[in-house]
Amino acid sequence: MPKIKAEFRINSKTWATFDGYVEPDTATGYRFEGTITAITMLDRSSADFPNKVRIGHGGTKNKYERLEFEIQGVETENTFTVKGHGSRQANDTVDFYVGLNNGVTGSFKDGPEVTTAVGGPSQKLTPVYQKRDSYDALTYDVRFDGSARADGETGFVLTGAFDGSDGPGTMTTQSATLGYKTDSGSWQYKTYAFKDLPQEIRVVGTRKPGEGLTLQLGATSGVANIYEYGDQEKVTLPDTF
Numbered sequence: 651m652p653k654i655k656a657e658f659r660i661n662s663k664t665w666a667t668f669d670g671y672v673e674p675d676t677a678t679g680y681r682f683e684g685t686i687t688a689i690t691m692l693d694r695s696s697a698d699f700p701n702k703v704r705i706g707h708g709g710t711k712n713k714y715e716r717l718e719f720e721i722q723g724v725e726t727e728n729t730f731t732v733k734g735h736g737s738r739q740a741n742d743t744v745d746f747y748v749g750l751n752n753g754v755t756g757s758f759k760d761g762p763e764v765t766t767a768v769g770g771p772s773q774k775l776t777p778v779y780q781k782r783d784s785y786d787a788l789t790y791d792v793r794f795d796g797s798a799r800a801d802g803e804t805g806f807v808l809t810g811a812f813d814g815s816d817g818p819g820t821m822t823t824q825s826a827t828l829g830y831k832t833d834s835g836s837w838q839y840k841t842y843a844f845k846d847l848p849q850e851i852r853v854v855g856t857r858k859p860g861e862g863l864t865l866q867l868g869a870t871s872g873v874a875n876i877y878e879y880g881d882q883e884k885v886t887l888p889d890t891f
Contacts (some may be wrong), residue, residue, distance in 0.1 A: 709738025
């Protein structure tokens with residue numbers, strides 16, 4: 651998921667940050683989560699309003715929505731876990747900012763907006779690796795059922811279920827592997843012993859703009875536990891819906 655870091659700072663004792671991530675929720679929505687950290691040097695114990703921090707978010711072409719949190723203590727660092735969602739125009743970028751009610755009457759002052767691309771639609775991936783013995787009995791069966799999507803112009807997210815089985819009578823621990831690579835990247839692997847399958851896979855990686863993703867499954871099915879592999883499966887990763 652694209653990483654977001656929004657900041658508002660007056661001095662070392664009065665500031666707020668939001669560190670989080672955003673992901674698409676169809677072409678006209680988004681979801682986000684992260685952590686707000688805030689501190690203030692203002693003592694409002696005698697005022698009729700508390701110190702607050704807020705996060706603003708919305709599609710770049712939409713109106714902002716805001717979430718507010720009350721800050722406890724003076725010069726005391728507060729943290730808040732935040733989850734939310736919002737709407738946007740089709741394939742629009744999303745803006746975030748944070749601020750404090752640092753005005754004399756409790757009015758908010760906000761930091762600069764941070765704008766990010768959200769990501770594209772999920773692309774289905776179902777590669778398989780199988781091997782049969784001389785009697786046509788299935789001895790190795792490795793499968794991935796998942797999807798990949800663009801995570802902004804220079805990222806990707808791969809998720810899914812990785813499962814498999816090896817035949818009876820193996821004398822050593824056998825393993826299955828899931829390989830993945832971007833168009834210009836090198837192969838990376840997620841490898842597990844068959845006894846530890848199934849596994850839920852989640853990979854957040856980087857890519858060059860416009861690149862797709864290729865997957866290939868394999869297992870230690872060769873002589874002396876050499877890895878053998880199935881066919882490669884490739885998808886493009888559109889940046890928008």
